[in-house]
Amino acid sequence: MENSLIITAYFIYLPLMLVLTYFVADTLFKNGQVFMMDIFRGRLEIALATNRLFKVGFYLLSLGVGLFILKISPQTLYNTQNLIEVLSYKTGGFSIYLGGMLFLNLYLLFRGKKKTRQNTSVTTQN
Amino acid sequence: MYLQIILILFSINTENSKTKQTPIPLSLQMQNLNIIAYIIYLLVSFYVTIKVGWMCYQNGRVYLEDIFGHHPSWVTPINKLLLTGYYLINLGYIAFNLNDWENITTPLMMTDVLILKLGFLLVVLGALHYFNIWVLAQLAKHSMFSNK
Numbered sequence: 001m002e003n004s005l006i007i008t009a010y011f012i013y014l015p016l017m018l019v020l021t022y023f024v025a026d027t028l029f030k031n032g033q034v035f036m037m038d039i040f041r042g043r044l045e046i047a048l049a050t051n052r053l054f055k056v057g058f059y060l061l062s063l064g065v066g067l068f069i070l071k072i073s074p075q076t077l078y079n080t081q082n083l084i085e086v087l088s089y090k091t092g093g094f095s096i097y098l099g100g101m102l103f104l105n106l107y108l109l110f111r112g113k114k115k116t117r118q119n120t121s122v123t124t125q126n
Numbered sequence: 127m128y129l130q131i132i133l134i135l136f137s138i139n140t141e142n143s144k145t146k147q148t149p150i151p152l153s154l155q156m157q158n159l160n161i162i163a164y165i166i167y168l169l170v171s172f173y174v175t176i177k178v179g180w181m182c183y184q185n186g187r188v189y190l191e192d193i194f195g196h197h198p199s200w201v202t203p204i205n206k207l208l209l210t211g212y213y214l215i216n217l218g219y220i221a222f223n224l225n226d227w228e229n230i231t232t233p234l235m236m237t238d239v240l241i242l243k244l245g246f247l248l249v250v251l252g253a254l255h256y257f258n259i260w261v262l263a264q265l266a267k268h269s270m271f272s273n274k
Contacts, residue, residue, distance in 0.1 A: 084161065088164075095222075099215035106204075
C-alpha cells in the first residue's frame with residue numbers, strides 16, 4: 001500500500017513538473033526574443049543563438065532541480081491526506097523556484113540592455 | 127493508471143475502519159475534513175489570485191507603456207512575463223503552504239483554520255502587491271530605460 005501510494009505520487013508529480021517547465025520556458029523565450037533582438041541590435045543570428053542557449057540552460061537547470069527533489073520517503077507518506085500535502089508542497093516549491101528563475105532571466109535581459117546602451121553612448125562620444 | 131489515482135484520492139482511510147469492530151457508515155468515512163478544507167482553500171485562493179493577477183495584467187499596461195515609452199515593442203512581452211512570474215510565485219506559495227496543517231476534527235474547527243489561513247494569505251498577497259507598485263514607481267523615477 002505504501003509503495004503504491006509513492007508511485008502514484010511520482011506519476012502525478014512528474015507530468016506536472018514537465019508540463020510546468022515546458023510552459024514557463026516556452027513563454028519566457030518566446031517573449032524574450034524581442035529583448036534579445038534589441039540587445040544585439042537586430043543581428044538576427046546572434047540573437048536567436050543566444051536565445052536558444054539560454055533556453056537549453058533553463059531547461060537543464062529546471063529539470064535537474066525538479067528531478068533532484070523527486071524523492072519521497074515512505075515515512076512521510078502513509079495516507080491520502082499525506083499524498084495531497086506532500087504533492088502540493090513539492091509542486092509549490094518547484095513553482096516558486098521556476099518563478100525565481102524567470103525573474104532572474106528578466107533581470108539578466110535588463111542588464112544586457114543597459115550594458116548595450118552604455119557601450120553605444122561610449123562609441124558615440126568617441 | 128489515472129483512474130486508479132482518482133480512486134485512491136477519493137477513498138479515504140480504509141485502514142481506520144478495518145481496525146474497529148463496527149463498520150463506520152460511508153457518509154462518515156467520506157468526511158476526512160482535512161481534505162475538504164484543502165479543496166475549499168485551494169479553490170478560494172486560486173480564484174482570488176487569478177482574478178487579481180488578471181486585473182493587474184490589464185491595468186498595469188498603462189504604467190509599463192509610461193516606463194518603456196521608448197521601447198513600445200517591449201511592453202507586451204514584459205507584461206506577459208510579469209503575469210507568468212506572478213502566477214508561478216503566488217500559486218506556488220499557496221500550494222507550498224498546504225504542508226503542515228493541524229488535524230481537523232470538527233466542522234467548526236475547519237472554518238476556524240480555513241479563515242485563519244485564507245486571511246494570512248490575503249495579507250501576504252496585499253503586501254506583495256504594494257511591493258510591486260513600489261518597484262514600478264522606482265523604475266518610473268529612475269527611468270533607466272529612457273533614451274537620452
